[in-house]
Amino acid sequence: MAEVNKTTGTQDRLMARARAIIPGGVSSPVRAFGSVGGTPVFVARAEGPRVFDVDGVDYVDLVCSWGPALLGHAHPQVVGAVQAAAARGLSFGAPTSAEVDLATLIRDRVPAAERVRFVSTGTEATMTAIRLARGATGRDLIIKFAGLYHGHSDALLAAAGSGLATAGLPGSAGVTAATAAETIVLPYNDVTALEGAFALQGERIAAVITEAVPANMGVVPPAAGFNEAIRRVTAQYGALMIFDEVMTGFRVGPAGWWGVEAGVENPTYTPDIFTFGKVVGGGMPLAALGGRADVMELLAPVGPVYQAGTLSGNPLATAAGMATLNLADDAVYAHVDRRSAELQSAVDEALTAAGVPHVVQNAGNLFSVFFRDEPVLDYDDARDQDTAAFARFFHSMLDQRVALPPSAFEAWFLSAAHDDGAMSRIIGALPAAARAAARALTT
């Protein structure tokens, strides 16, 4: 096997070429290693729990394409379904039976998604959900929570998590003051702030959008009753509840976080609109929104809320999504849950042994590690961690051929393909990484 070469050679030459033609060298900022330093790993191929760089070095992958690879990379049946679809044509710009089948499968798993519309990215799904809520209510304002990320549409970039949290940015240039003024940002897990915002301007608020479980400032589980409180307050004021399951949908369980927390049979709460992405497209560009029939039927061509997409419902993407959801049975979720619990304990043990302040937080199989010793309840807490210690931890893991998300603000992802071999490499790497983090402690 090739030696790891993290500072010279192919990766650095590629990054130099990339920077000269692509801003920052990357197609999405969080990949750029900006907060951890060093050169990003250029991936040539991936299989099961591993990615292989352009020099042929393999890494056990805890990024999993930021969530979609629930079954592991290049699952033969998923790849086969995509190949078969490709042979029939790449894109038609016309309806297909595969879209109907996938929409039906989504509704079978999440019955509250009474109607489903396909788009290509999570950003489009949440952007459309906001427009739909405004169209349904005739109101302008929306509420989002600080540290939560819903993609990069103008309305949703204020105090956003993910790449903005990683770079320490409060929002984005290029968003007009008028747009920003229509987004109210509240602290997460704070029912009093939510009730206060509605008491002040409830008749102007179209929707509250929330991640089912925030996982873009690290994983911050909703406090008991918080999602129910959003449902209660929005219903009281005639606003809609948009439940962003782009990250959690079909990953934390067959019916996403809603299935885990509210239950599918007699749900304790039911959002008006759900957004899905990542796993639902099986690694291809596909996302969706779904929800109450009367609200969803406001979308064009039935209703007055316009939304469209040349590649929406693309046949390769629907084939990948269909194959993935068909394979994602109870055994897959049980495996990912078990591996996640195993890894959480091992990280905790290694960091404790090295004397590194930390807290491991999870919601189902979704988890992340904060380099601080107090629980994280909101974005202020999440930002109050030792990111320098994380950077050292990250690079030690990478040197030992384990690829973590290159940010202290992202979740770690496992898959059904993470077998004993993959787990033993990860767990074996943890003590040295924890000692490296200990040497970097700034507090």
Ligand SMILES: Cc1ncc(COP(=O)(O)O)c(C=O)c1O
């Ligand atoms: C919860 C959540 N919503 C929306 C998005 C946006 O999805 P996409 O990157 O596909 O636009 C993401 C991830 O990027 C996400 O994690």
Ligand SMILES: N[C@H](C=O)CCC(=O)O
């Ligand atoms: N946290 C983001 C999505 O969930 C990371 C993906 C990206 O923005 O590139």
